[in-house]
Amino acid sequence: MNISPMASNAETNLFFVLLPTLECNLRCEYCFEEHTALRWDLQQARRVLEEIFTLLREKAIRHCKLHWQGGEPLLMGMEFWQAIFSMVEQMARESDISLLQSMQTNLTLYRSNFAPIVHNHLDGVLGTSFELSGYRRFPGGDVEKFRSTWGEAYKKATDDGIEVGVLCLLDEESTRMGFREYVNMLREEFGVYKVRFTLPFSPPWARRLGFWMDPDMAGEFMSEGFRVWHAHGGDDWMEIRPFKYLLERFQGGKMTESGLCMFSRNCVDIAMTILPDGEVTLCDNFTHPASGVSFGNVFSQSLIEIFDGEERKKVKGRVLSLLNEQCTWCRYLSYCYGGCLVRSHYDEKINNLKYHYCESYKQLYRAIEETVTGHDPSSSVG
Secondary structure, eight states: OBBBBOSSGGOEEEEEEOOBOOOOOOOOEEEEEOOOOOOOOOOHHHHHHHHHHHHHHHHTTTTEEEEEEESSSSGOOHHHHHHHHHHEEEEEEEETTTEEEEEOOOOTTTTTHHHHHHHHTTTTEEEEEEOOOOOOTTTTTTTHHHHHHHHHHHHHHHTOOOEEEEEOOOOHHHHHHHHHHHHHHHHIIIOOOEEEOOOOOTTTTOOOOTTTOOHHHHHHHHHHHHHHHHHHHHHGGGGGEEHHHHHHHHHHSSSSOOOOOGGGGGGGEEEEEEESSSEEESSGGGSGGGOOOEEEEETTSSSSHHHHHHHHHHHHEEEEETHHHHHOTTTTTHHTTTSSSSTTTTOGGGGGGTTTTTHHHHHHHHHHHHHHHHSSSGGGOO
């Protein structure tokens, strides 16, 4: 079971993405990870967790979220996860830490014998990813095999009483369908009722532009989506993130759910990722060694040293560098804080960074503000 589940984003003081393996049974088109054969054994996992809880105690941090993924985490096997979750929960109790845990899996390896672990340690929730565009595939490029395997696994998990949240990466093909057709297909073909949309990017080391999309198309899709979602009754109709969180922020009330890292003032303040080789970086989008954003290595340094280290401070400065003169005059600055470092244009000169999807989110924010206030704010938006 989770210990003292957190109710709001304000209580989440540190967020760790933990990747005990980068091995994966899929070979998705856009994947930026190197599928090395490294895996944590239980001793290495204990070392990482001890470092995390030592840091939390040292910094007097009372709330923490551990998000487990890969690679494909289910490749680690049930015995590993049963031991890990028991270990984590004992450490949290001994440290008096409020703990929330989650897992992201491609779901294709899910079997019903994993359901008790999900219910006992993950509050009965799993995260997965799925797109209609065919990005995801098994080795050899078999898209249809993935689609059918995923659909069967999704049904099996939901039949086992597991709440499955689906992350959908948008592209221009899917946005041309329009929001209504896209979500209706998810609902009718697979029975999906809990979705988070995210926007594609090309890592700086990939030397390709194939996974960027037009910001206006993305904005039209998301703003249309918000209006449809709100008109149909919001989460009572379908849970679509981050609509509810942003609506509550615009209404000025208490947020009943956590926001995404990109809606934090500076994601470096709240997030770190630890890789199978012990490298510590900002998030899993920086797992490739060519990204050049390693904070240090937890197997050769203490996590406290890494947390206070110069490399982490440099990346914090890179996030701040997204803020430019245009941001200063934008009425929505307090909602995006300059945007996401990963989904930004990279340049050799840090000061030239710019959030690629700035206009996308402005369109979404306008739709939400118009819903809350009853008037069109477009004429006065920075």
